[in-house]
Amino acid sequence: MMHQQRSEPRLSPSGDTEDIEDIVLRLAPRLAYFAGVARTEHVTRAAQEMQVPQSTLSRAMVRLEQDLGVDLFARRGRTVSLTHAGRTFHASVERALAEIERAADEVRADADPATGKVAFGFLHTMGAETVPGLLHAFRAEHPRVRFSLVQNYGEAMIERLRAGELDLCLTSPVPDAPDLVARRLDEQKLRLVVPADHRLAARKRVRLAEAADETFVTLEPGYGMRRITDDLCKQAGFKPRIAFEGEEAETLRGLVAAGLGVALLPPPAVPRPGVVELTVTAPRAAREIGVAWLAGHPDTPPVAAFKKFLLSRKGRLLHD
Numbered sequence: 001m002m003h004q005q006r007s008e009p010r011l012s013p014s015g016d017t018e019d020i021e022d023i024v025l026r027l028a029p030r031l032a033y034f035a036g037v038a039r040t041e042h043v044t045r046a047a048q049e050m051q052v053p054q055s056t057l058s059r060a061m062v063r064l065e066q067d068l069g070v071d072l073f074a075r076r077g078r079t080v081s082l083t084h085a086g087r088t089f090h091a092s093v094e095r096a097l098a099e100i101e102r103a104a105d106e107v108r109a110d111a112d113p114a115t116g117k118v119a120f121g122f123l124h125t126m127g128a129e130t131v132p133g134l135l136h137a138f139r140a141e142h143p144r145v146r147f148s149l150v151q152n153y154g155e156a157m158i159e160r161l162r163a164g165e166l167d168l169c170l171t172s173p174v175p176d177a178p179d180l181v182a183r184r185l186d187e188q189k190l191r192l193v194v195p196a197d198h199r200l201a202a203r204k205r206v207r208l209a210e211a212a213d214e215t216f217v218t219l220e221p222g223y224g225m226r227r228i229t230d231d232l233c234k235q236a237g238f239k240p241r242i243a244f245e246g247e248e249a250e251t252l253r254g255l256v257a258a259g260l261g262v263a264l265l266p267p268p269a270v271p272r273p274g275v276v277e278l279t280v281t282a283p284r285a286a287r288e289i290g291v292a293w294l295a296g297h298p299d300t301p302p303v304a305a306f307k308k309f310l311l312s313r314k315g316r317l318l319h320d
Contacts, residue, residue: 116302121169128269174290186317212238215261
């Protein structure tokens with residue numbers, strides 16, 4: 001049997017997005033039908049296996065060939081065999097359908113109440129004790145729930161939340177935006193960290209204005225702690241002189257110990273030698289920690305369970 005390219009109108013994409021979307025919309029519903037006929041090489045048998053009327057399947061195959069502009073099958077009654085074009089197309093269709101099946105299995109698994117996944121972001125300063133403690137407590141009741149963890153600064157996590165890459169994040173300051181829902185969970189006092197041989201090291205408490213002439217080491221712009229540091233210094237009547245901008249609080253503590261400057265930081269997970277941590281009496285030095293998620297975004301059962309757990313920790317999230 002000779003197979004010639006069909007003369008019917010066909011899809012001929014120009015590369016424009018609208019043309020590509022048109023191809024996908026027109027071809028996609030017929031691909032599973034095509035794969036079934038290709039595997040069985042028999043229209044009646046394929047119709048029975050897929051539980052669709054034979055006439056529906058036959059029309060779908062004819063329309064698919066018309067849209068592509070090529071013969072995919074050589075027909076001998078109800079028995080068919082793939083042409084060269086049909087074999088090429090079949091290989092790609094099977095890969096595409098397998099990928100769709102894999103993706104469907106993955107999202108179903110992620111949504112499973114017992115074994116699903118939570119994409120959770122948190123601040124660098126909460127990685128040593130707070131988050132491990134939270135996960136340990138939560139997994140005591142939900143031992144098989146999986147976590148995809150992201151440790152970053154606040155603004156970067158909010159961006160990933162908006163991009164759909166995170167379900168929830170612990171951040172500071174607590175965001176206030178119409179597309180987000182945020183709940184305050186706790187408050188963390190900040191300390192002025194000075195070298196052990198500093199002129200203020202013998203003190204327990206200090207007004208921040210007493211450090212106006214000091215050099216500061218801080219986190220980089222964009223970090224919530226940097227914004228808080230700048231705001232507190234402004235309230236104390238000065239703009240800090242910056243010697244170093246870093247990405248991690250414990251690095252800053254090390255630089256303070258080395259005498260490079262002083263820093264406003266949350267309490268350390270483990271006391272660090274070479275520095276003294278002073279209570280700041282004025283202005284009030286603290287940061288709020290909250291949990292945020294995307295407004296209107298439906299939760300899977302494991303995400304809903306972890307969100308409920310986090311909200312239940314209000315007022316006892318942190319241990320200074």
